[in-house]
Amino acid sequence: MVKSSQASGFYKLSPEERLRFIKEFANLTEEETAQLQNMGSLPMNVADRMIENVIGVFPVPLGIATNFLINDRDYLIPMAIEEPSVVAAASYAAKMVRDGGGFYTSSTQPIMIGQIQVVGVKDPYAAKMRVTQSKEEILKKANDQDPVLVSAGGGAKDLDAKIINTTQGMMLIAELHVDCRDVMGANAVNTMAEAVAPIIERVTGGHVYLRIISNLATKRLARAWCIVPKKSVGGEEVVDGIVNAYAFAAADPYRAATHNKGILNGIIGVVLATCNDHRAIEAGAHAYAATTGRYTSLSTWEKNENGDLVGSLELPMAIGLVGGAVRTHPIAKIAVKILGVKTANELGEVAAAVGLAQNLGALRALAHEGIQHGHMSLHARNIAVSAGATGELIDLVAARMVEEHKIRMDKAKELIEQFKASGKI
Numbered sequence: 001m002v003k004s005s006q007a008s009g010f011y012k013l014s015p016e017e018r019l020r021f022i023k024e025f026a027n028l029t030e031e032e033t034a035q036l037q038n039m040g041s042l043p044m045n046v047a048d049r050m051i052e053n054v055i056g057v058f059p060v061p062l063g064i065a066t067n068f069l070i071n072d073r074d075y076l077i078p079m080a081i082e083e084p085s086v087v088a089a090a091s092y093a094a095k096m097v098r099d100g101g102g103f104y105t106s107s108t109q110p111i112m113i114g115q116i117q118v119v120g121v122k123d124p125y126a127a128k129m130r131v132t133q134s135k136e137e138i139l140k141k142a143n144d145q146d147p148v149l150v151s152a153g154g155g156a157k158d159l160d161a162k163i164i165n166t167t168q169g170m171m172l173i174a175e176l177h178v179d180c181r182d183v184m185g186a187n188a189v190n191t192m193a194e195a196v197a198p199i200i201e202r203v204t205g206g207h208v209y210l211r212i213i214s215n216l217a218t219k220r221l222a223r224a225w226c227i228v229p230k231k232s233v234g235g236e237e238v239v240d241g242i243v244n245a246y247a248f249a250a251a252d253p254y255r256a257a258t259h260n261k262g263i264l265n266g267i268i269g270v271v272l273a274t275c276n277d278h279r280a281i282e283a284g285a286h287a288y289a290a291t292t293g294r295y296t297s298l299s300t301w302e303k304n305e306n307g308d309l310v311g312s313l314e315l316p317m318a319i320g321l322v323g324g325a326v327r328t329h330p331i332a333k334i335a336v337k338i339l340g341v342k343t344a345n346e347l348g349e350v351a352a353a354v355g356l357a358q359n360l361g362a363l364r365a366l367a368h369e370g371i372q373h374g375h376m377s378l379h380a381r382n383i384a385v386s387a388g389a390t391g392e393l394i395d396l397v398a399a400r401m402v403e404e405h406k407i408r409m410d411k412a413k414e415l416i417e418q419f420k421a422s423g424k425i
């Protein structure tokens, strides 16, 4: 059966009803469903093995973004995030993108860079030649550290060296290029970098200090692009507004930081739901946004010859599907099952599509009705529920409070009484 992510009215359901829908969509077991319902479903003994000095767990809401069509396949997107409106905006943007055929994505091979810092080299330029000349020996030593990765088709594939000028004089930096397949790769790359350091010291005659992965993963990029029909986005004027919003971010780092934060709202929601290292991805994203020497927008938005909106996004994506917390955290395992992704590259591409959707949702709101409108509607719904509204009364009370610009508990209670007294409910 082809399952659609167009879960119309999903937001109107109760959490239990939504969970039943997801159970069906992703073939979740009773146990998995129960784990999602159990707010403390990261057992203490698992948490205690993940980090040090554990005293408890820190729950964050897990929502589902709907409507995603990526490379002609439907995805429901689990997002772990504390901020209101993000999941709704992603779902809404994915719906607009769907009208234009959905998202298209691609990625490079999953290659991470391991850096080995060499100081005190007398002849750095010649030493650089000697390092690359010893490539076979260095790659073999690196690959001996991880036969499992090598047997999966990954491993150290290439070696480079560069000379940098620093406050401490010239340094030679050797860089291992490691195909990480479905692991994030920090452990694999760091182990390899440490293992090859003695060879590098020998051939350069210098002293090795740091041996560590780089989070500026320029050889592990995820890409997403989409066409949004002008009528779906709200007309040509809104298209122009979004293109102008992009131009602002592209030209001004103060705006670019917020623009990129919006992209990361989406990406990190997915990254956190799958228990990946979100700091690595944020560091990579921001560094990539500054690779020209000036911090700028990670995405681009243009108007095509039909007047439709075209968006694209490319960024480093050091994400894993096996190893690390992805496989130990019970909820992360369920999130992966809901996503239905089979490789780390596919997961990275989905995350990029969600980032682009999030960016579209934010820019459309900013260029159109302003960002507070959506925030206020959600806030009003929460207040209506807290005041005791149920069913269709929630939307009626929330809409009236937004209309009257009075989003308060006393107002919600008053409206509930009024609607009930009117006999319409």
Ligand code: MEV
Pocket: 083, 258, 259, 260, 261, 262, 263, 265, 362, 363, 366, 371
């Ligand atoms: C808020 O979390 C994100 C936005 O500020 C992004 C943006 O301004 O593009 C709305």
